[in-house]
Amino acid sequence: MIRKIIIPFLIAMGLLVLQIVVLPYIAVKGILPNILLIYILFYSLRYGQVQGMVFAFFVGIIFDYASSELIGSGMFAFTLAAFVAGYFYKEDFNITLQNIKLLVFTFLLSATLFFFSYSVLGSASETKFGYFFFSVLSAAYTTLLALIVYFIPRKNYE
Amino acid sequence: MQIILKKIFGKIKEYLLLFILLIISLVVLTLNHNPKVKKIRTYAFSTVAVWAELFNYVTGSDSPEIKKLRLKNAELMLQVNKLHEYAFENAELKRLLNYKEKSDYKLIPATVLAKNISKTQGVYIINVGKKDSVAKGMPVITDKGLVGIITNVSNNYSLIRTLQNSFLKIAAIIPRSNIEGVVKWDGNRLVIENIPTTADINIGDRVVTSVLSTVFPPSIPVGLVAKKETNISGLLSNVTIKPFVNVIAVKNVFVFAAVQSKQINNLELNLLSK
Numbered sequence: 382m383i384r385k386i387i388i389p390f391l392i393a394m395g396l397l398v399l400q401i402v403v404l405p406y407i408a409v410k411g412i413l414p415n416i417l418l419i420y421i422l423f424y425s426l427r428y429g430q431v432q433g434m435v436f437a438f439f440v441g442i443i444f445d446y447a448s449s450e451l452i453g454s455g456m457f458a459f460t461l462a463a464f465v466a467g468y469f470y471k472e473d474f475n476i477t478l479q480n481i482k483l484l485v486f487t488f489l490l491s492a493t494l495f496f497f498s499y500s501v502l503g504s505a506s507e508t509k510f511g512y513f514f515f516s517v518l519s520a521a522y523t524t525l526l527a528l529i530v531y532f533i534p535r536k537n538y539e
Numbered sequence: 540m541q542i543i544l545k546k547i548f549g550k551i552k553e554y555l556l557l558f559i560l561l562i563i564s565l566v567v568l569t570l571n572h573n574p575k576v577k578k579i580r581t582y583a584f585s586t587v588a589v590w591a592e593l594f595n596y597v598t599g600s601d602s603p604e605i606k607k608l609r610l611k612n613a614e615l616m617l618q619v620n621k622l623h624e625y626a627f628e629n630a631e632l633k634r635l636l637n638y639k640e641k642s643d644y645k646l647i648p649a650t651v652l653a654k655n656i657s658k659t660q661g662v663y664i665i666n667v668g669k670k671d672s673v674a675k676g677m678p679v680i681t682d683k684g685l686v687g688i689i690t691n692v693s694n695n696y697s698l699i700r701t702l703q704n705s706f707l708k709i710a711a712i713i714p715r716s717n718i719e720g721v722v723k724w725d726g727n728r729l730v731i732e733n734i735p736t737t738a739d740i741n742i743g744d745r746v747v748t749s750v751l752s753t754v755f756p757p758s759i760p761v762g763l764v765a766k767k768e769t770n771i772s773g774l775l776s777n778v779t780i781k782p783f784v785n786v787i788a789v790k791n792v793f794v795f796a797a798v799q800s801k802q803i804n805n806l807e808l809n810l811l812s813k
Contacts, residue, residue, distance in 0.1 A: 401664075402591040405654040411703075411787055413656045430553040438560045442567075446583035448655040448662065452576055453568030460560045464553070500659050500726065502568065512659070512726055 385432070389424055393440045396420055401448050412515070414523040415495070417444060419530065421459055422466040422491050426484075427474045430467030437463035454502035462495035481528075488527050492520035581693045588664045588696035591652030595666075606791070610648055612682035613793045620747065620760050624714050645796035647671055649679075651789060652696070659726050661703035661786065663687070667794060668695040676754065678795040684760035684783030685709070685748065686792050697794070701786050702729060702761075710752035711761055713744045719751060722761055722780055729762060729780040736769050736776045746780050756797045 425433025441456035
Protein backbone atom coordinates (compact mmCIF):
# COMPACT_ATOMS: atom_id res chain seq x y z
CA MET A 382 0.00 0.00 0.00
CA ILE A 383 2.81 2.40 0.90
CA ARG A 384 4.89 1.50 -2.17
CA LYS A 385 1.98 1.42 -4.59
CA ILE A 386 -0.10 4.36 -3.37
CA ILE A 387 1.40 6.63 -0.74
CA ILE A 388 4.93 7.06 -2.11
CA PRO A 389 3.75 7.53 -5.73
CA PHE A 390 1.19 10.06 -4.50
CA LEU A 391 3.84 12.04 -2.64
CA ILE A 392 6.11 11.92 -5.69
CA ALA A 393 3.20 13.15 -7.82
CA MET A 394 2.68 16.12 -5.47
CA GLY A 395 6.33 17.05 -5.78
CA LEU A 396 6.14 16.79 -9.56
CA LEU A 397 2.99 18.93 -9.52
CA VAL A 398 4.85 21.76 -7.83
CA LEU A 399 7.72 21.37 -10.31
CA GLN A 400 5.26 21.37 -13.20
CA ILE A 401 3.70 24.66 -12.16
CA VAL A 402 6.76 26.46 -10.83
CA VAL A 403 9.79 25.26 -12.80
CA LEU A 404 8.61 23.83 -16.11
CA PRO A 405 7.22 27.07 -17.57
CA TYR A 406 10.87 28.13 -17.94
CA ILE A 407 11.46 25.39 -20.52
CA ALA A 408 8.36 26.10 -22.59
CA VAL A 409 9.05 26.56 -26.30
CA LYS A 410 6.59 28.99 -27.96
CA GLY A 411 3.88 28.00 -25.50
CA ILE A 412 4.55 24.27 -25.88
CA LEU A 413 5.13 22.81 -22.46
CA PRO A 414 5.77 19.17 -21.45
CA ASN A 415 3.90 17.66 -18.53
CA ILE A 416 6.10 15.71 -16.11
CA LEU A 417 3.12 14.75 -14.00
CA LEU A 418 1.65 13.06 -17.05
CA ILE A 419 4.94 11.21 -17.62
CA TYR A 420 4.80 9.84 -14.10
CA ILE A 421 1.16 8.81 -14.39
CA LEU A 422 1.80 7.03 -17.70
CA PHE A 423 4.75 5.12 -16.24
CA TYR A 424 2.55 4.24 -13.26
CA SER A 425 -0.16 2.90 -15.57
CA LEU A 426 2.36 0.91 -17.57
CA ARG A 427 3.67 -0.60 -14.35
CA TYR A 428 0.45 -1.34 -12.47
CA GLY A 429 -2.21 -1.61 -15.19
CA GLN A 430 -5.30 0.23 -16.31
CA VAL A 431 -7.44 0.04 -13.18
CA GLN A 432 -4.81 1.24 -10.72
CA GLY A 433 -3.47 3.72 -13.25
CA MET A 434 -6.87 5.28 -13.84
CA VAL A 435 -7.69 5.61 -10.15
CA PHE A 436 -4.27 7.12 -9.43
CA ALA A 437 -4.60 9.49 -12.39
CA PHE A 438 -8.09 10.52 -11.31
CA PHE A 439 -7.04 11.62 -7.83
CA VAL A 440 -3.86 13.27 -9.04
CA GLY A 441 -5.97 15.05 -11.62
CA ILE A 442 -8.25 16.47 -8.91
CA ILE A 443 -5.28 17.98 -7.11
CA PHE A 444 -3.74 19.22 -10.37
CA ASP A 445 -6.98 21.01 -11.23
CA TYR A 446 -7.28 22.68 -7.88
CA ALA A 447 -3.65 23.74 -7.75
CA SER A 448 -3.20 25.01 -11.26
CA SER A 449 -6.15 25.21 -13.51
CA GLU A 450 -9.21 27.21 -14.42
CA LEU A 451 -11.60 24.33 -14.82
CA ILE A 452 -11.88 21.72 -12.11
CA GLY A 453 -12.60 18.47 -13.87
CA SER A 454 -10.64 19.05 -17.06
CA GLY A 455 -7.42 17.62 -15.64
CA MET A 456 -9.30 14.76 -13.98
CA PHE A 457 -10.85 13.82 -17.30
CA ALA A 458 -7.68 14.15 -19.34
CA PHE A 459 -5.37 12.31 -16.92
CA THR A 460 -7.85 9.43 -16.49
CA LEU A 461 -8.22 9.02 -20.24
CA ALA A 462 -4.45 9.07 -20.79
CA ALA A 463 -3.89 6.53 -17.99
CA PHE A 464 -6.52 4.23 -19.52
CA VAL A 465 -4.79 4.26 -22.89
CA ALA A 466 -1.31 3.76 -21.39
CA GLY A 467 -2.54 0.97 -19.10
CA TYR A 468 -3.71 -0.95 -22.15
CA PHE A 469 -0.05 -1.69 -22.90
CA TYR A 470 0.58 -3.00 -19.38
CA LYS A 471 2.67 -6.16 -19.10
CA GLU A 472 3.26 -8.12 -15.91
CA ASP A 473 7.00 -7.80 -16.26
CA PHE A 474 7.61 -4.05 -16.30
CA ASN A 475 11.22 -4.56 -17.34
CA ILE A 476 10.05 -5.89 -20.73
CA THR A 477 7.98 -2.75 -21.23
CA LEU A 478 10.93 -0.54 -20.34
CA GLN A 479 13.20 -2.33 -22.80
CA ASN A 480 10.76 -1.88 -25.69
CA ILE A 481 11.50 1.72 -26.64
CA LYS A 482 9.19 1.70 -29.69
CA LEU A 483 6.26 0.66 -27.50
CA LEU A 484 7.15 3.33 -24.96
CA VAL A 485 7.33 6.06 -27.61
CA PHE A 486 4.05 4.97 -29.20
CA THR A 487 2.25 4.72 -25.85
CA PHE A 488 3.48 8.09 -24.69
CA LEU A 489 2.73 9.86 -27.95
CA LEU A 490 -0.78 8.43 -28.12
CA SER A 491 -1.69 8.97 -24.47
CA ALA A 492 -0.11 12.41 -24.25
CA THR A 493 -1.84 13.59 -27.45
CA LEU A 494 -5.17 12.46 -26.02
CA PHE A 495 -4.36 14.20 -22.74
CA PHE A 496 -3.44 17.58 -24.25
CA PHE A 497 -6.29 17.49 -26.74
CA SER A 498 -9.00 16.69 -24.20
CA TYR A 499 -7.50 19.13 -21.69
CA SER A 500 -7.51 21.93 -24.28
CA VAL A 501 -10.97 21.14 -25.61
CA LEU A 502 -12.57 20.94 -22.17
CA GLY A 503 -10.88 24.17 -21.09
CA SER A 504 -11.94 26.13 -24.11
CA ALA A 505 -14.89 28.40 -24.68
CA SER A 506 -13.96 28.72 -28.35
CA GLU A 507 -15.80 27.11 -31.24
CA THR A 508 -12.62 26.16 -33.12
CA LYS A 509 -11.81 23.22 -30.86
CA PHE A 510 -10.24 20.95 -33.45
CA GLY A 511 -7.49 23.47 -34.06
CA TYR A 512 -5.89 22.25 -30.82
CA PHE A 513 -4.91 18.94 -32.40
CA PHE A 514 -1.63 20.25 -33.85
CA PHE A 515 -0.76 21.85 -30.51
CA SER A 516 -1.57 18.55 -28.75
CA VAL A 517 0.75 16.58 -31.02
CA LEU A 518 3.62 19.02 -30.41
CA SER A 519 3.09 18.98 -26.65
CA ALA A 520 2.91 15.17 -26.70
CA ALA A 521 6.17 15.01 -28.67
CA TYR A 522 7.91 17.31 -26.18
CA THR A 523 6.56 15.27 -23.26
CA THR A 524 7.69 12.00 -24.89
CA LEU A 525 11.15 13.45 -25.43
CA LEU A 526 11.37 14.31 -21.75
CA ALA A 527 10.09 10.86 -20.83
CA LEU A 528 12.83 9.25 -22.90
CA ILE A 529 15.47 11.20 -20.96
CA VAL A 530 14.09 9.68 -17.77
CA TYR A 531 14.22 6.29 -19.46
CA PHE A 532 17.98 6.52 -19.91
CA ILE A 533 18.64 7.10 -16.19
CA PRO A 534 20.13 3.92 -14.64
CA ARG A 535 17.62 2.06 -12.48
CA LYS A 536 17.10 -1.23 -10.72
CA ASN A 537 15.17 -4.14 -12.25
CA TYR A 538 11.54 -4.04 -11.24
CA GLU A 539 9.95 -7.07 -9.52
CA MET B 540 -26.27 -16.20 -13.82
CA GLN B 541 -23.74 -15.03 -11.26
CA ILE B 542 -20.93 -16.70 -13.17
CA ILE B 543 -22.02 -15.01 -16.40
CA LEU B 544 -22.18 -11.62 -14.68
CA LYS B 545 -18.78 -12.20 -13.12
CA LYS B 546 -17.36 -13.13 -16.51
CA ILE B 547 -18.84 -10.03 -18.17
CA PHE B 548 -17.70 -7.80 -15.32
CA GLY B 549 -14.20 -9.27 -15.50
CA LYS B 550 -14.00 -8.39 -19.18
CA ILE B 551 -15.41 -4.89 -18.99
CA LYS B 552 -14.31 -3.67 -15.57
CA GLU B 553 -11.68 -1.33 -17.02
CA TYR B 554 -14.19 0.25 -19.40
CA LEU B 555 -16.78 0.50 -16.66
CA LEU B 556 -14.32 2.21 -14.34
CA LEU B 557 -13.24 4.57 -17.14
CA PHE B 558 -16.87 5.43 -17.84
CA ILE B 559 -17.63 6.11 -14.16
CA LEU B 560 -14.53 8.27 -13.63
CA LEU B 561 -15.13 10.29 -16.80
CA ILE B 562 -18.76 10.89 -15.84
CA ILE B 563 -17.64 12.10 -12.41
CA SER B 564 -15.12 14.44 -14.09
CA LEU B 565 -17.81 15.87 -16.34
CA VAL B 566 -20.14 16.36 -13.38
CA VAL B 567 -17.37 18.15 -11.49
CA LEU B 568 -16.87 20.36 -14.56
CA THR B 569 -20.40 21.63 -14.12
CA LEU B 570 -19.74 22.56 -10.47
CA ASN B 571 -16.97 25.03 -11.22
CA HIS B 572 -19.00 28.07 -10.22
CA ASN B 573 -19.97 26.64 -6.85
CA PRO B 574 -18.67 28.94 -4.07
CA LYS B 575 -17.39 25.98 -2.01
CA VAL B 576 -15.33 24.77 -4.98
CA LYS B 577 -13.85 28.24 -5.37
CA LYS B 578 -12.92 28.32 -1.69
CA ILE B 579 -11.07 25.01 -1.91
CA ARG B 580 -9.26 26.26 -5.00
CA THR B 581 -8.10 29.33 -3.07
CA TYR B 582 -6.50 27.15 -0.40
CA ALA B 583 -4.94 24.85 -3.00
CA PHE B 584 -3.29 27.52 -5.10
CA SER B 585 -2.06 29.31 -1.96
CA THR B 586 -0.22 26.14 -0.97
CA VAL B 587 1.43 25.83 -4.38
CA ALA B 588 2.25 29.52 -4.30
CA VAL B 589 4.27 29.09 -1.09
CA TRP B 590 6.56 26.64 -2.85
CA ALA B 591 6.71 28.83 -5.90
CA GLU B 592 7.75 31.80 -3.79
CA LEU B 593 10.48 29.75 -2.17
CA PHE B 594 11.77 28.70 -5.59
CA ASN B 595 11.77 32.28 -6.80
CA TYR B 596 13.60 33.40 -3.67
CA VAL B 597 16.28 30.75 -4.14
CA THR B 598 16.79 31.48 -7.84
CA GLY B 599 17.22 35.16 -7.17
CA SER B 600 15.10 38.31 -7.53
CA ASP B 601 15.48 41.81 -8.94
CA SER B 602 17.06 44.67 -7.02
CA PRO B 603 14.75 47.29 -5.43
CA GLU B 604 16.07 49.84 -7.92
CA ILE B 605 14.91 47.79 -10.89
CA LYS B 606 11.52 47.25 -9.27
CA LYS B 607 11.12 51.02 -8.80
CA LEU B 608 12.03 51.63 -12.43
CA ARG B 609 9.52 49.03 -13.61
CA LEU B 610 6.78 50.67 -11.57
CA LYS B 611 7.69 54.03 -13.05
CA ASN B 612 7.67 52.53 -16.54
CA ALA B 613 4.19 51.13 -16.04
CA GLU B 614 2.86 54.46 -14.75
CA LEU B 615 4.42 56.27 -17.70
CA MET B 616 2.95 53.73 -20.12
CA LEU B 617 -0.54 54.47 -18.82
CA GLN B 618 0.07 58.21 -19.04
CA VAL B 619 1.42 57.97 -22.59
CA ASN B 620 -1.58 55.92 -23.63
CA LYS B 621 -3.93 58.51 -22.24
CA LEU B 622 -2.07 61.17 -24.21
CA HIS B 623 -2.55 59.14 -27.39
CA GLU B 624 -6.28 59.23 -26.86
CA TYR B 625 -6.34 62.90 -26.03
CA ALA B 626 -4.66 63.56 -29.37
CA PHE B 627 -7.56 61.84 -31.18
CA GLU B 628 -10.23 63.58 -29.13
CA ASN B 629 -8.56 67.01 -28.99
CA ALA B 630 -11.11 69.01 -31.01
CA GLU B 631 -14.08 67.65 -29.08
CA LEU B 632 -12.48 67.97 -25.68
CA LYS B 633 -11.34 71.60 -26.02
CA ARG B 634 -14.66 72.73 -24.59
CA LEU B 635 -14.27 70.29 -21.76
CA LEU B 636 -10.79 71.26 -20.63
CA ASN B 637 -12.11 72.15 -17.26
CA TYR B 638 -13.32 68.66 -16.46
CA LYS B 639 -11.52 66.95 -13.65
CA GLU B 640 -9.85 63.60 -13.99
CA LYS B 641 -7.90 61.65 -11.46
CA SER B 642 -4.56 60.70 -12.88
CA ASP B 643 -3.06 58.94 -9.89
CA TYR B 644 -2.76 55.27 -10.76
CA LYS B 645 -2.46 52.93 -7.83
CA LEU B 646 -0.29 50.06 -9.04
CA ILE B 647 0.62 47.14 -6.83
CA PRO B 648 3.84 45.46 -8.02
CA ALA B 649 3.86 41.67 -8.08
CA THR B 650 5.94 38.75 -9.29
CA VAL B 651 4.57 35.77 -11.18
CA LEU B 652 5.33 32.73 -9.04
CA ALA B 653 3.77 29.93 -11.07
CA LYS B 654 2.24 29.56 -14.49
CA ASN B 655 -0.23 27.08 -15.88
CA ILE B 656 0.64 27.48 -19.55
CA SER B 657 -2.09 25.78 -21.48
CA LYS B 658 -3.50 26.36 -24.94
CA THR B 659 -6.76 27.61 -23.50
CA GLN B 660 -6.47 27.98 -19.73
CA GLY B 661 -3.67 30.47 -19.09
CA VAL B 662 -3.66 30.97 -15.32
CA TYR B 663 -0.82 32.47 -13.29
CA ILE B 664 -0.20 32.84 -9.55
CA ILE B 665 1.26 36.10 -8.23
CA ASN B 666 2.70 36.98 -4.82
CA VAL B 667 0.20 39.62 -3.74
CA GLY B 668 -3.17 39.07 -2.12
CA LYS B 669 -5.79 40.51 0.21
CA LYS B 670 -3.21 41.91 2.60
CA ASP B 671 -1.82 44.01 -0.29
CA SER B 672 -5.34 45.33 -1.04
CA VAL B 673 -5.72 43.15 -4.11
CA ALA B 674 -9.30 42.21 -4.93
CA LYS B 675 -11.03 40.01 -7.46
CA GLY B 676 -11.67 41.81 -10.72
CA MET B 677 -8.57 44.02 -10.71
CA PRO B 678 -6.71 44.18 -14.02
CA VAL B 679 -3.09 43.09 -14.22
CA ILE B 680 -0.68 44.97 -16.47
CA THR B 681 3.01 45.41 -17.24
CA ASP B 682 4.75 48.51 -18.54
CA LYS B 683 3.73 47.36 -22.03
CA GLY B 684 0.04 46.60 -21.59
CA LEU B 685 -2.66 44.26 -20.34
CA VAL B 686 -1.80 40.83 -19.00
CA GLY B 687 -5.09 39.66 -17.52
CA ILE B 688 -7.46 39.94 -14.60
CA ILE B 689 -7.49 38.76 -10.99
CA THR B 690 -10.01 35.92 -10.57
CA ASN B 691 -9.23 34.56 -7.13
CA VAL B 692 -7.52 36.06 -4.08
CA SER B 693 -6.15 34.57 -0.88
CA ASN B 694 -4.38 36.45 1.91
CA ASN B 695 -0.97 36.44 0.26
CA TYR B 696 -1.48 35.27 -3.32
CA SER B 697 -3.77 35.79 -6.28
CA LEU B 698 -4.77 33.96 -9.47
CA ILE B 699 -4.65 35.78 -12.79
CA ARG B 700 -6.69 34.76 -15.81
CA THR B 701 -4.34 35.81 -18.62
CA LEU B 702 -4.97 37.02 -22.16
CA GLN B 703 -4.32 33.43 -23.30
CA ASN B 704 -7.42 32.13 -21.57
CA SER B 705 -10.50 31.44 -23.63
CA PHE B 706 -12.77 32.55 -20.79
CA LEU B 707 -11.39 36.08 -20.75
CA LYS B 708 -13.32 38.46 -22.97
CA ILE B 709 -12.30 42.12 -23.18
CA ALA B 710 -14.47 44.97 -24.45
CA ALA B 711 -12.00 46.91 -26.58
CA ILE B 712 -11.87 49.88 -28.89
CA ILE B 713 -9.65 51.03 -31.74
CA PRO B 714 -9.31 54.71 -30.78
CA ARG B 715 -8.33 55.94 -34.26
CA SER B 716 -11.66 54.94 -35.74
CA ASN B 717 -13.77 54.32 -32.60
CA ILE B 718 -14.53 50.74 -33.64
CA GLU B 719 -15.72 48.69 -30.67
CA GLY B 720 -15.42 44.95 -30.34
CA VAL B 721 -14.78 42.06 -27.94
CA VAL B 722 -11.26 40.64 -27.83
CA LYS B 723 -11.02 36.97 -26.99
CA TRP B 724 -8.49 34.14 -27.14
CA ASP B 725 -9.46 31.39 -29.57
CA GLY B 726 -6.73 28.97 -28.55
CA ASN B 727 -4.19 30.29 -31.04
CA ARG B 728 -4.49 34.05 -31.16
CA LEU B 729 -6.26 37.10 -29.79
CA VAL B 730 -9.09 38.00 -32.11
CA ILE B 731 -12.01 40.41 -32.48
CA GLU B 732 -14.68 38.55 -34.38
CA ASN B 733 -17.51 39.72 -36.61
CA ILE B 734 -16.42 43.26 -37.31
CA PRO B 735 -18.13 44.73 -40.40
CA THR B 736 -15.76 44.45 -43.35
CA THR B 737 -16.34 48.08 -44.20
CA ALA B 738 -15.07 49.20 -40.78
CA ASP B 739 -12.06 51.52 -40.90
CA ILE B 740 -9.37 49.25 -39.45
CA ASN B 741 -5.73 49.28 -40.56
CA ILE B 742 -2.86 46.97 -39.74
CA GLY B 743 -0.98 48.55 -36.87
CA ASP B 744 -3.96 50.25 -35.24
CA ARG B 745 -3.77 50.33 -31.46
CA VAL B 746 -6.37 48.37 -29.50
CA VAL B 747 -7.16 49.45 -25.95
CA THR B 748 -9.80 48.55 -23.38
CA SER B 749 -13.08 50.28 -23.97
CA VAL B 750 -15.03 52.61 -21.72
CA LEU B 751 -17.97 50.24 -22.32
CA SER B 752 -16.19 47.48 -20.40
CA THR B 753 -17.58 46.89 -16.93
CA VAL B 754 -14.58 44.69 -16.12
CA PHE B 755 -11.54 46.72 -17.19
CA PRO B 756 -10.87 50.42 -16.76
CA PRO B 757 -10.70 52.18 -20.14
CA SER B 758 -7.55 52.91 -22.14
CA ILE B 759 -5.36 50.02 -21.02
CA PRO B 760 -3.30 48.95 -24.06
CA VAL B 761 -4.11 45.49 -25.34
CA GLY B 762 -2.24 45.18 -28.65
CA LEU B 763 -1.92 46.12 -32.28
CA VAL B 764 -4.04 44.98 -35.20
CA ALA B 765 -1.95 42.33 -36.98
CA LYS B 766 -4.30 40.87 -39.55
CA LYS B 767 -7.79 41.30 -40.94
CA GLU B 768 -9.52 38.29 -42.45
CA THR B 769 -12.86 38.44 -44.18
CA ASN B 770 -15.41 35.72 -43.48
CA ILE B 771 -16.81 33.59 -46.23
CA SER B 772 -19.88 35.85 -46.42
CA GLY B 773 -17.70 38.88 -47.13
CA LEU B 774 -19.79 41.02 -44.81
CA LEU B 775 -17.93 40.40 -41.58
CA SER B 776 -14.25 40.11 -40.71
CA ASN B 777 -12.09 38.75 -37.93
CA VAL B 778 -9.29 40.98 -36.72
CA THR B 779 -6.20 39.36 -35.21
CA ILE B 780 -4.51 41.31 -32.42
CA LYS B 781 -0.83 41.03 -31.56
CA PRO B 782 -0.67 41.71 -27.82
CA PHE B 783 1.83 44.21 -26.49
CA VAL B 784 2.77 41.85 -23.70
CA ASN B 785 4.48 38.50 -24.30
CA VAL B 786 2.24 36.75 -21.81
CA ILE B 787 4.23 33.51 -21.72
CA ALA B 788 7.47 35.27 -20.75
CA VAL B 789 6.02 37.77 -18.28
CA LYS B 790 7.63 37.74 -14.84
CA ASN B 791 6.94 41.07 -13.12
CA VAL B 792 3.50 42.59 -13.26
CA PHE B 793 1.38 45.28 -11.65
CA VAL B 794 -2.10 44.95 -10.28
CA PHE B 795 -4.13 47.98 -11.25
CA ALA B 796 -6.05 48.78 -8.07
CA ALA B 797 -9.37 49.54 -9.74
CA VAL B 798 -12.53 47.48 -9.68
CA GLN B 799 -15.76 47.84 -11.64
CA SER B 800 -18.20 50.38 -10.28
CA LYS B 801 -21.31 48.84 -8.76
CA GLN B 802 -23.07 52.15 -9.22
CA ILE B 803 -22.55 52.09 -13.00
CA ASN B 804 -23.56 48.43 -13.19
CA ASN B 805 -26.74 49.17 -11.26
CA LEU B 806 -27.58 52.03 -13.61
CA GLU B 807 -27.09 49.77 -16.62
CA LEU B 808 -29.28 47.12 -15.04
CA ASN B 809 -31.98 49.71 -14.43
CA LEU B 810 -31.89 50.80 -18.07
CA LEU B 811 -32.16 47.22 -19.26
CA SER B 812 -35.09 46.46 -16.99
CA LYS B 813 -37.08 49.37 -18.54
